Amino acid sequence: MIDGKAILTGKLILLLEDEFLIAVEAADTLKMSGATVLGPCYTINEALDALNRSDVDAAVLDINIDGQQSDAVAQLLRGKKIPVVFTTGYGSRAKVAPGSQVLDKPYGASQLVAALATAMSER
Amino acid sequence: MNAAAELSLYSRDEQLLELSALYELTNRLYRARTSEQVYEAALDAIVKTLGCQRASILLFDHEGVMRFVAWRGLSSEYRAAVDGHSPWQPGQRDPDPIFVPDILATSEPAWLKERLAKEKIRGLAFMPLVDQGEVIGKFMTYHTEPHTYSSHEIETAITIARQLGFSLERSRAEAARKMAVDELKLSEQRFRVMSEDAPVMIWVSDVDGSCLHLNRMLRSFWGVQESDIGAFDWSTTMHADDAPGITNSMMNALRTATTVQTQGRYKRADGEYRVLQTDARPTFSAKGEFRGMIGVNVDITDRVRAADALQERERRFRKLAETLPQLVWSSNAQGRVTYWNSRIDNYSSDHLGSDGAFQWRGILHEEDMQSTLEARETAATRGEGYQCTHRLKMKDASYRWHLSRATAVHDDHGNIEGWYGTATDIHDLMRAEELRKLLIDELNHRVKNTLAVVQAIAKQTLRGDPADDARTVAFEGRLAALAQAHNLLAREAWEKAHLEDVASQALLARGPGSAQITLSGPPAALKPKQALSLSMALHELYTNAVKYGSLGCVTGSADFTWEIDSNAQRLKMQWVERGGPATVTPQKAGFGSVMIQQALKAELDADVTMDFQKEGLVCIIDAPLLNFVEVLNS
Numbered sequence: 001m002i003d004g005k006a007i008l009t010g011k012l013i014l015l016l017e018d019e020f021l022i023a024v025e026a027a028d029t030l031k032m033s034g035a036t037v038l039g040p041c042y043t044i045n046e047a048l049d050a051l052n053r054s055d056v057d058a059a060v061l062d063i064n065i066d067g068q069q070s071d072a073v074a075q076l077l078r079g080k081k082i083p084v085v086f087t088t089g090y091g092s093r094a095k096v097a098p099g100s101q102v103l104d105k106p107y108g109a110s111q112l113v114a115a116l117a118t119a120m121s122e123r
Numbered sequence: 124m125n126a127a128a129e130l131s132l133y134s135r136d137e138q139l140l141e142l143s144a145l146y147e148l149t150n151r152l153y154r155a156r157t158s159e160q161v162y163e164a165a166l167d168a169i170v171k172t173l174g175c176q177r178a179s180i181l182l183f184d185h186e187g188v189m190r191f192v193a194w195r196g197l198s199s200e201y202r203a204a205v206d207g208h209s210p211w212q213p214g215q216r217d218p219d220p221i222f223v224p225d226i227l228a229t230s231e232p233a234w235l236k237e238r239l240a241k242e243k244i245r246g247l248a249f250m251p252l253v254d255q256g257e258v259i260g261k262f263m264t265y266h267t268e269p270h271t272y273s274s275h276e277i278e279t280a281i282t283i284a285r286q287l288g289f290s291l292e293r294s295r296a297e298a299a300r301k302m303a304v305d306e307l308k309l310s311e312q313r314f315r316v317m318s319e320d321a322p323v324m325i326w327v328s329d330v331d332g333s334c335l336h337l338n339r340m341l342r343s344f345w346g347v348q349e350s351d352i353g354a355f356d357w358s359t360t361m362h363a364d365d366a367p368g369i370t371n372s373m374m375n376a377l378r379t380a381t382t383v384q385t386q387g388r389y390k391r392a393d394g395e396y397r398v399l400q401t402d403a404r405p406t407f408s409a410k411g412e413f414r415g416m417i418g419v420n421v422d423i424t425d426r427v428r429a430a431d432a433l434q435e436r437e438r439r440f441r442k443l444a445e446t447l448p449q450l451v452w453s454s455n456a457q458g459r460v461t462y463w464n465s466r467i468d469n470y471s472s473d474h475l476g477s478d479g480a481f482q483w484r485g486i487l488h489e490e491d492m493q494s495t496l497e498a499r500e501t502a503a504t505r506g507e508g509y510q511c512t513h514r515l516k517m518k519d520a521s522y523r524w525h526l527s528r529a530t531a532v533h534d535d536h537g538n539i540e541g542w543y544g545t546a547t548d549i550h551d552l553m554r555a556e557e558l559r560k561l562l563i564d565e566l567n568h569r570v571k572n573t574l575a576v577v578q579a580i581a582k583q584t585l586r587g588d589p590a591d592d593a594r595t596v597a598f599e600g601r602l603a604a605l606a607q608a609h610n611l612l613a614r615e616a617w618e619k620a621h622l623e624d625v626a627s628q629a630l631l632a633r634g635p636g637s638a639q640i641t642l643s644g645p646p647a648a649l650k651p652k653q654a655l656s657l658s659m660a661l662h663e664l665y666t667n668a669v670k671y672g673s674l675g676c677v678t679g680s681a682d683f684t685w686e687i688d689s690n691a692q693r694l695k696m697q698w699v700e701r702g703g704p705a706t707v708t709p710q711k712a713g714f715g716s717v718m719i720q721q722a723l724k725a726e727l728d729a730d731v732t733m734d735f736q737k738e739g740l741v742c743i744i745d746a747p748l749l750n751f752v753e754v755l756n757s
Contacts, residue, residue: 019572025579028586064568089571090564106575106606108599109582 007117009034014059016040016047016073017087018066022105026060029109030116047073056082058120060112063088063096083119085112144171145282152290161294162193165262165287170195172279175264177244180287182252182260187213189260196265201242205235210249214257220280221249225269246270250284254292262287324399324420327406330413332358332377341420346392362388362396373403380405380413386423398424449545450515450525452481456539458499471516488514488522495527506531506539515546523550560616567613574606597666601714604629604662608655620654622647626683629661636674636681640665644685647694656718656726663715664698664742673703673739681739692748700739708735 013035017023023040030037038056041047044065051073059077061070063086077084078097085101096102101119103111144167151164162180169178179194179202189209191202211218223229224246226239239245246266251258262284272280315336318325324341328334334352337345347355361369365387376383382404388396403418444451444464452463460481467474473485487495491513502509508530514522529544578599585595607628611620622644630640649657661683665674673679679702686695700706709716716733719742723729729746 019576021579021583022572022575025582089568089575104606104610105571106578106599106602108596108603 007120008113011035011057011120012038012054013116014038014041014047014050014056014061014077016042016044016059016065016070017062018042019062022062026112029112030060032109033113044068044070044073048076051076055080058083058085058116060085060087060116062086063090069095083116083122085115085119141172141279144168145279145286148283148286152286155290155294158291158294159193161287161290165283165290166193166195168283168286169262169264169280172283173264173276175266175270177265179263179265180252180260181209181263182291183209183213183258192260198242201238204238209261211251211258211261213259216256216258217253218251218258220251220277220284222272222277223247223249224271228269243267248272248280250280252284252288252291254288254295259288259291324422325418326357326420327415327417329415330377332373332416335415344389344391344397344420344422357389360390362390364388369401376403376405376416380407383416397422398427447545449547452544452546454542454544456541458503458542461541469518471518471520473516486516488516490514499529502529502531503539506533506537512549523548524553525549563613563616567609570609571606574602574609578602600666601659601662604658605655608658611658612651612654617651619648619650622649622657622685625649625654625658626661629658630665630683633665634669636665636669636679639674639677639680641680641682642684643682644696645687647685647687653726656722660719660723660744661698663718664740667715668700668703668740671704672706673700676703679703679739687748689748694746694748696744696746698740698742698744700741703739705737706735706740 008030011034013030015023015026015030015037017026017040020042023042027037027040038050038054039047041050042065047061047070059073059082061073061077061084063070074084074086074097083101085103086096087103087105087107088096089105101115103115107115148164148168151167152161155161155164165180166178170176177194177196179197180192181189182192184190188207190206191197194202210221226236226245226247239247242265244265244267246269248264250262250264252260252262264280315338318336318338321338321340324344325336325338326334326341327336334355334357337347337349337352337355342349342352345355345357345360358366358370369385369387372383372385375381382402384400384402386398386400389399391397399420400423401418401420403416406414406417408414441462441464444462447464448466450464450466450470452460454460460483463474463481471486474481474483476482476485483495484492495511495513498509498511508528510526510528512524512526515525517523525546526549527544527546529542531542532540534540581598582595608620608625611624611628614620623642623646626642626644630642631637664681664683668674668679668681673681679700681698681700684697684699687693688695712720720731720733723731723744723746727744727746729744731745732743734741734743
């Protein structure tokens, strides 16, 4: 088992999630694992702006942001080879690149940390 | 002795007698009307000119045996004894006459000599009679004393033989001609007899088209007596609309003496008009003169009506087919499309090949070609209908989804005669189905987002109290179980979920102890609410087993099995834990037992028993099949 805390400590993680309470909860989880959160960003433009300003170590992206796909952000991150964990309410029908780390909502704190650790170690 | 010297031996009277006898022979032969007259004339001439009292005429009969046909002064015993005797074979060419001056001077057998002696014959002559060079018989002369024929006698005998031969030749030719005429009469008579009861209408007409003969069937059709045929005018029975056409064809055939075929309505004796098909050909005399027509009429009314009815049915089918919103088509057994309705106007003109024939290939989407051909092939082999979905090219070159159905039409022997088919535009329907799926996905997404929010609220609410950690984990687990059941249902458009999927999602790959669980049971589908309840219940059984039961230690195991009792119409599920620590019955009912016992009772109408045995928990869930969507017997 990968030690999530050891991997996440001191890392800057972009968090894109349009649902306030879910975002707050995820941010808490990341902070408790020793990471610094860039965001939470609530819109796609916010996330793109944040990425232009800072270099992040990894990202947690909700696939559907207020009815829009977060593809633009995902593409930018893929271009920079930054590991990503997608979160979704679509279950197995979510449309993401094969091999991506996908978390089905609702997810637990330990699942988020484990998924991020896996994505970052696969880098 | 030369001829002139010999001639001088005859007196003038004798010569005159001979000439007049020969003249008389010629005259009588010329006038003869019967064979007997011919024979008598010849015998008279023979005895008068050849100085014999006795003579005979013999001819080969049809078996080639020489028989007496006329004679003078011969006993019947003699004739019987030598009957059939002939020095020549029938048909022998140009035989010579034979003269026997004295039979006793020959080496003929004794019995013959005796027989001749008894008849008082010493000298005799055989004169061949020929017809076109072939021997057909002979005449004989008999002399009581030995007799040597003078050359004059021989010439006279030959003259008589030739005369007689010519005459026989002529009367035979005449007999043959008469026989031919009789034969013709007989054959005409036979034709009438045969045609009389023939099951078709037969007629014979003269060169003007007037009836000479009508057989029984045709007489009864027109109601004409045989004696009235001569006065009967068939042309008055024609239907006024058909008369000009038939008359024209018939007149033309009579004028040119050629075969003719007509068809038209004629009034039957009972007043009903019937459709007759007439086939007629000219008849000619032996000399080639046109004598009239002989024809056959066949009543084809029923056939014509059947064809009309078929045409009417076809017309109705087409009318019906035109009103349908689908593309309707029919094809022959080989799949060649022979009819399609006007809906084809909505489709690309590529449906027509360069030869003008219908071709599916032109409008069928390339990617759907294979599956369509396979469906058709399978159907043709089994002699059944088929249905398949495929895209067809429209007039604007876009492709739209269609549901195509075809039914085989069989002949009386069960062979495929052709196909009837329709293609229904289901493009909008499919779009709607896609939209529905999209909406369900969207709903699922929102529900689960909401669950995630609920989870966040719960965690934020409980934050900071370490004693609550275990409860937070339990809550998260329950929420996750509920969310996953939603995923399963979304996959089946919220219609059903498969028991095996529900069990494997709730129990397998969940974390600690999951690998120690086994599942087995036949296929069965659950209703949405049942799936949710069972997911939650199984989640509780799993977490309990991890916390208190057999899944808490590596040696333990748990089996979830289910079976269908088709007689009792029940689905029996069993959760059996083994190899765990000794279990104790819990004192108070927590959320888990509520989900297991009460929720399953409520949603599945199940009898649930929880038996905390020493080896581990045994939970039996026994539910009526009636409440399940479907049970697939494996």
